[in-house]
Amino acid sequence: MEHLLKVNDVEKIYGKGANTFQALKDISFTIDHGEFVGVMGPSGAGKSTLLNVLATIDTPTKGDIYVEEDNIAKMKEDKLADFRRDHLGFIFQDYNLLDSLTVRENILLPLAIAKKPAKEIEEKVNTISKTFGIEDLLDKYPYQISGGQKQRTASCRALVSNPKLIFADEPTGALDSKSATDLLESLSGLNKEHETTIMMVTHDAYAASFCRRILFIKDGGLSQELIRGTCTRKEFFQMILDELAEVGGDGNDLV
Amino acid sequence: MTLFELALKNIRRNMKSYGLYVGSTVFSIIIYFTFAMLKHSDDISGLAETSKQMQAVMSASAFVLMIFVAIFILYSNSFFMKKRKKEVALYSLLGVRKRSIGFLLFFENIVIGLVALVVGVGLGFLLSQALLSLLLKLMGLSLSVGFAFSMQAVIETVVVFFVIFLVTSLLGYRVIYRFKLIDLFHAEKQGEAQPKARTISALIGVLALAGAYWLALQDLISSPAWRILGLAMPLVIIGLTILGSYLLFSSVLVYVLNLLKKSKKWSWRGLNLMTSSQLLYRIRGNAKTLTIIATLSATTLTAGGAIFGTYYNTEKSVEEMVPFSFMWEGEAQDIDADIVEDEVSFEAKDVTVPGESYDQSYYVIDEKTFMKLAEALGWDVENVDLTKDEVIMTDPYYDERWEDKAETVEIGDDVKTVDAFYEEPLFNQLTLPGPVLVMDNVSYQELEGENTAYQAVQIADYKNHLDLSKELEAKTKEFSSAVQSYQDSIEASGAMLFVGSFLGLVFLVATGSIIFFKMMTEAEEDKDKYAVLYKIGVSKKEMKKTVRYQVGLIFLAPLILGLMHGTVALMAFSNLLQMNLWEPVIIWMAAYTMIYILYYVITVRGFNKTITQTVTQEG
Numbered sequence: 051m052e053h054l055l056k057v058n059d060v061e062k063i064y065g066k067g068a069n070t071f072q073a074l075k076d077i078s079f080t081i082d083h084g085e086f087v088g089v090m091g092p093s094g095a096g097k098s099t100l101l102n103v104l105a106t107i108d109t110p111t112k113g114d115i116y117v118e119e120d121n122i123a124k125m126k127e128d129k130l131a132d133f134r135r136d137h138l139g140f141i142f143q144d145y146n147l148l149d150s151l152t153v154r155e156n157i158l159l160p161l162a163i164a165k166k167p168a169k170e171i172e173e174k175v176n177t178i179s180k181t182f183g184i185e186d187l188l189d190k191y192p193y194q195i196s197g198g199q200k201q202r203t204a205s206c207r208a209l210v211s212n213p214k215l216i217f218a219d220e221p222t223g224a225l226d227s228k229s230a231t232d233l234l235e236s237l238s239g240l241n242k243e244h245e246t247t248i249m250m251v252t253h254d255a256y257a258a259s260f261c262r263r264i265l266f267i268k269d270g271g272l273s274q275e276l277i278r279g280t281c282t283r284k285e286f287f288q289m290i291l292d293e294l295a296e297v298g299g300d301g302n303d304l305v
Numbered sequence: 306m307t308l309f310e311l312a313l314k315n316i317r318r319n320m321k322s323y324g325l326y327v328g329s330t331v332f333s334i335i336i337y338f339t340f341a342m343l344k345h346s347d348d349i350s351g352l353a354e355t356s357k358q359m360q361a362v363m364s365a366s367a368f369v370l371m372i373f374v375a376i377f378i379l380y381s382n383s384f385f386m387k388k389r390k391k392e393v394a395l396y397s398l399l400g401v402r403k404r405s406i407g408f409l410l411f412f413e414n415i416v417i418g419l420v421a422l423v424v425g426v427g428l429g430f431l432l433s434q435a436l437l438s439l440l441l442k443l444m445g446l447s448l449s450v451g452f453a454f455s456m457q458a459v460i461e462t463v464v465v466f467f468v469i470f471l472v473t474s475l476l477g478y479r480v481i482y483r484f485k486l487i488d489l490f491h492a493e494k495q496g497e498a499q500p501k502a503r504t505i506s507a508l509i510g511v512l513a514l515a516g517a518y519w520l521a522l523q524d525l526i527s528s529p530a531w532r533i534l535g536l537a538m539p540l541v542i543i544g545l546t547i548l549g550s551y552l553l554f555s556s557v558l559v560y561v562l563n564l565l566k567k568s569k570k571w572s573w574r575g576l577n578l579m580t581s582s583q584l585l586y587r588i589r590g591n592a593k594t595l596t597i598i599a600t601l602s603a604t605t606l607t608a609g610g611a612i613f614g615t616y617y618n619t620e621k622s623v624e625e626m627v628p629f630s631f632m633w634e635g636e637a638q639d640i641d642a643d644i645v646e647d648e649v650s651f652e653a654k655d656v657t658v659p660g661e662s663y664d665q666s667y668y669v670i671d672e673k674t675f676m677k678l679a680e681a682l683g684w685d686v687e688n689v690d691l692t693k694d695e696v697i698m699t700d701p702y703y704d705e706r707w708e709d710k711a712e713t714v715e716i717g718d719d720v721k722t723v724d725a726f727y728e729e730p731l732f733n734q735l736t737l738p739g740p741v742l743v744m745d746n747v748s749y750q751e752l753e754g755e756n757t758a759y760q761a762v763q764i765a766d767y768k769n770h771l772d773l774s775k776e777l778e779a780k781t782k783e784f785s786s787a788v789q790s791y792q793d794s795i796e797a798s799g800a801m802l803f804v805g806s807f808l809g810l811v812f813l814v815a816t817g818s819i820i821f822f823k824m825m826t827e828a829e830e831d832k833d834k835y836a837v838l839y840k841i842g843v844s845k846k847e848m849k850k851t852v853r854y855q856v857g858l859i860f861l862a863p864l865i866l867g868l869m870h871g872t873v874a875l876m877a878f879s880n881l882l883q884m885n886l887w888e889p890v891i892i893w894m895a896a897y898t899m900i901y902i903l904y905y906v907i908t909v910r911g912f913n914k915t916i917t918q919t920v921t922q923e924g
Contacts, residue, residue: 102487
């Protein structure tokens, strides 16, 4: 089967001349349809850079990134915009909601941009908001709801257009443990039931334990890969902690 | 729901942040439209006798105003765009093409522009009505004027602002095209270069300013600087001033702040470190803005001071040129004895003395007449006793820069010594212009020439007798009156005063607003820093203090420089016209400073509000 995402020798160098910094070096991996992949690594290892490059927010210095047939590393600006609209969803640590729009309007924004008919929008928003349990908040404004609810709103927005691939950058970073667990359970439920493909950057081992597979990054390169397989979430959590302990060094930073 | 509907909704809900932009746009339109209405008003051009001159002044002012309004709107627009970066980035991230975002913003800008135009023209119409009656009052006329709605003014305003909106929209487009998605995520990480103070440019700055001031204070006639530079002189002065101001801001202030920062005793106390560091970045980055503001302030102060000074001096200059309430040639007239303070009836002769290059004609009177006139004018003159070879000379046009005082006068075959010389006019210059000779009674009798009878009248409260003046004017020859001259000058300089103070007000408001917008933008950028400060235990009181200092210096620096420039320019102006402007200029500068301070207070409040909101939200 064709891979959903294929990353080939991606390299990212910041700066010019003598003052360069190699944030990513020779990264290659693949993600298949329906996977829930976590990316872990110490601060400054290049997690967010990798996510930005994959999410077309930033461009790689070298290498190819295929989403199915399309090489997004070589795509033109306008095509990229269309591509993001049709195939990608984003969840950020700081939500990035528009304060002037209601929860409902924030969620339907991608559909409005894609010029979907109103009826379809209505249905989709209702369905997705039920999945995340925020159907009662639809007419509230972002400043009226809690951080966890905001993040669920942002997740709804990311998922409502049914994208091929969801990118989540530390989605639980600003949430309390209860909200974080709710969100992660919703995401992992969507992954199981609707085979939504998710790639999540996190440095929280607990959040990572909801994933099916984890890529470890160190100094800009891939260092290790963990696969959950048939383990329970708790067993996987222990495996991640062990792995982190083994990587050592910046261990404190990871947990 | 389409993206457009969402965008419209966004406008409605975001009214607060749009408010500033819409408000400043409406404000600009009101100002410009009001001015255009006045410019096209027939009443105005009909009123001032020097209507061609007036039209030229109005057109030039309209042009200046246009540039100013354009700069002002550009500033508010860029501030507005900065605030909306996040929204734009989000649209882009969700896959809206840049072209669509650009179109969205363009559409939005045009809608805002249309609304602002309608509101601005409406309010501008009302304001122009009020201003016109104020102007008429200033010009001392009690006319009722129907203020016709000028279609020409509307068209002019619409065209000017349409162009401005087009430019801002295109600039908005440019922002969208240059903008990279990654900037949204790394916006706060973009560091600024540490500003460096170069001693050499600091030195050049001080020298340039000193040079400009020195040149400005050179006398027009006697200075070699004017001879060498000629007409380029004003340009050289302005150029040096602007260069000096810029270098002063970009180097000298930075240098001083760096010195302060290095002194650990001062900088490591409280938030001083924060204050000086913030100011360092701000001043360097804003050197251009500060220079513009200083230059504009200087222009406003100079032009306003000169015009206000002239207006203020109207009465004095009238009394200088027209010392008597009434004067005419011929017989005495019946004037209500209650109001007459002094009445001199006299005779004068007209002689012409051939000179080297031109003939000089004098009016000649005798001692007795002189004593009476001097008394009526309240001159402090001792009892005059002229011999046959002596004369007294008065010449109101005497200027020491042009000529030497005449020591002798040759009349016929006699050479007479000038015993005393007065620079004040003895007569109303409209009736008996030029220099006057006073001779002893015998010589006067012997002097060839026809005796002409004149009347000079001094009345109480002369400004309130315009009717009497008109009545006398109809009956007499060579009539001149102080009240009529006063009226004429007020009419001419009142219009100037109006145009001047109107422009001054606009410039003042615009400079204040530019700083305001600038500081509010910076408050938005800095608010996270203050949130951090609050979290590490800095009290709100202390934060407010550092804000006061920071905003204060940004306001104060260009104001002080502007005041300095203005003072020097007005000194040059008053030297040139030999007018004492101190009093009006100080009043004017004080008024300017007061309004400026008001802006400072408003800006500090706005700044504090922005950062306190953030602090309390997060804290």
